[in-house]
Amino acid sequence: MEIDAGQDQEAGSSSHGSGIDLSNKTRGAWRGSDVTQHEIDWLRRSRTIPEGVSCRLPGDEIEPVLNLGEFVVFLAHFERGFGLPASDFFRQFLDFYRLQPHHLPGNAVFYISCYVSFMEAYIGIRPTRETFARFFSLRINSVQGKEIPKPKPPVQCGSCIIGSRQGSPFFKFSGLESCRLWQTTFFYVKNDGAADLINLPAFNPAPPTKVNWGYYPGMNHIETNRVVRFMEKLMKETDICSDDIIRAFVSRRVHPLKRRAHKMSEMYGPGDPTKITGHSLSKADVVLKAKQICQTDMPNDWEWGFLPLSSTNPPTQEAKDRFLRIESDKRGPVQKRPLDKVDPDPYVHWQELKMGNVSRLGNVPPEASGSADDLIMLEVHEHATPLQAEVGQEFLDKLTSGSKKNKAPATDALKPGPSCQTLAP
Template identity: 35%
Template sequence: MPPAMEQYGGDWDGSNVHEDHVEFLRKTRRLPGAGKVEVRLAPAKEITPAPREGKRVVFRSHFLRGIGLPVSAFFRFWLEFYQLQPHHLTPNAVVLLSAFVTLCEGYLGVHPTLELWGEFFQSKMSTRTQGVPAQSGAFIAMRRVAADNPFPIITLIQSVKLWQKSYFYVKNVAPQGDYVNLPAYVAGPPAGRRPQWSYRAVTLTPAGTAAVARVRAMTQSEGLSGSDLLAPFVTRRVLPLQSRPHLICQMSGQLDPSRMCTKDMPHDEVSFMVNYLANCKLSAEWQFGKEPYSRANPPPTVCSPCLFFFSQFCHRVPLADSD
């Protein structure tokens, strides 16, 4: 069942983000430097976001759950395919997206795709009153409940309070390149539930079939659990939804350029952070059920990389079943 608070979405009530929050996001490489991305806080009396031209609305809550700027090509494409804005996403939707990318990159050794997302997840629209879309958090992502869905179950936080108040504004100011990579801001909720929200491939490609079979093997025989999809990006200090030089399974130690920080996080702090992201109830002495792969220990080949990329380009997303 989706979290109770997210079932009915939320309204705007200003922002509580201050300069210390922004400084922390810059220090942890969630936000690029001021020479590339300009930040503006919401005015004290502002209730609803009103970005100036060229600015995007982002959320501190989302940055703490796996988003970083510039956002990854997959996340940008995912937003455009579902016709969503960052303010349409609940914090739990961001957690599931980050876990999904970690599964693809850290365990399968492949780039995330809409085909795999649609195989594992479905969606619904959150309403503030019956039939009226929520102003913020209108898109609810959920693991498909089918018995043959091998994606590990993640028990989400029941209520992420006041996340709508964590918004602020960013604008790309880099002389070259886009260090934000988000679609132009469009105010308001989605204009109803889009047909593509029901996307699921009628028939999986050979690459997709191989990937799903590998996930099933890891969950049934190799100990892969839901917390294993959150702990890797916490321990490796990487942001799944940020543009990075390489996949999570290709990371190589404390100096890896994908990392937010060169220092290792203490074991008990990892469990605290994972429990902050989801209701995993990890103890301070937690252990991986299955550790993610790395450059020193690469994942087994799910299928030929050429076949995988070819199948994703040839597989047309309009071929879908309804939920």
């Protein structure tokens, strides 16, 4: 087992300590925030920010300026599977590697969501840092430029790159190359009461110290070895693919990095409270939402290579015998939530693409996306209301104005290293 104490010179450097203003030298610098109230309202409607958490939009500040008790979160992270309160695994992940949310690029959050989706929806157990470290490695993302003296400091935002570990048998995913200015989507959240409904470490603007970044569970971690063998068996005997793992959480309307009442393998229908809504997506809409967060050639008429687990498609007895945590982690059914009158997330965020209002056609299985855990089929119609009434005039104004504020445009591009050949930063 390898553990890196992580207090090395490169990671200990910072843009402030170098004496050089790097704010206009790298795409990883703070650039202010473009988030609007409309987007905050969207997150609340889609249940990714719970009641009991207040939100505050940034002003003209370039870097976060927090009030007492506030945390910094990113809209780009919510779009890729994050939610509040953060899941226990995600909080443990941050604590173990001594990371802050702003250390993780938007694509890194997507990769973690895919890992959680596989562990819960295809094995039926909660994710662990041991199995994660078997599949992935972490590396520093440093400022590039000949004028920057060595050791080059980490970028201010997105300084932790997650990539496939060399020889990893895990599925390969590709994030969006366009996810470059994700850091301009920050805003502030705060608990209204004594209950912690955020579950994030206190904000620290310092660069990561690389604590435990060299951690590797070795080849003797029993459960991780079983996961690898089980996954390799699925790859050999079924048509499971990386798109299945993406579709699992997109079509289920679930955020893998949000604390939930039960695992994805226990999901049971449109009233399941772990979903952002009980409304289903058509197959074409699943593709649109997937392409919003990753690179994929998923066709509009896609079929499951291997159906994810659910209450109606439970793990086999063989899997239960191999993974005892399938039963010990099980929390059982919880109270159902009434179906929303309208879909709280009916359009692809950040895009001039709209998916139309959805209406129930009755109890006609299976659901439009083909999942086994829902019992209704939904049909997508043309919008019956004006576009500005559906998404808000503020959102339309943002699209027509080019979306992003003109704050210190980037002058160079960061080049991905060898560990990032299949995973975009």
